[in-house]
Amino acid sequence: MNNDALVAALGMDAVAAVHGYRLSVLDEARRRGHRVVSQALSDVVPISSGVCVVVDPIDIRLTVTGPAGGVLTGSTLVWNPAEGWSLARPDARPTFFAGPGAESLDLVPTAPEVLAWATDGAVGPTGPPLHVDLDEDTTTIGRLLAFIDPGRLRPMFDAFAPGSRPGPLAEPAEPAEPHAAQAEP
16 A cells, blocks of 8 residues: 555544554653654655655654764654554664565554664664555554544544544434524414
């Protein structure tokens, strides 16, 4: 499932969920003592001489800037719905959390799982997952949607479902009492 398909399936909830996911991983990284910079939500980013990538709001790019000498310092963690998490360390090939034999849920690991994988020093798969989509399992979509800011009343997909609005909009309105000027004699 690529970025466009995720947005087509979930609408604005996709952006809200990915934003919450980004914040969760940032919080976990900081809790573990890493200094992390979240890249722009949408930008054209040079990755080498003459080569650029377009980052959109569905992508997550986190650059680890410290602590000095830390295991992740200088590394970039990247997430997108098609490949899940990858880790690019200076002067090394990127590795992936979810490799070619991955399942759908491997594309959306929890924040502690992401940081444990990134810091354990083990060499992960050097290829992205194959033939697996984020939307193959409702548990995976549910995990991603769970990152939506709890301050929102409800996910957008639910807000527009018939009968989902609270209060008087969910039930037929009672006829209004006629005003005195309109009352029949």
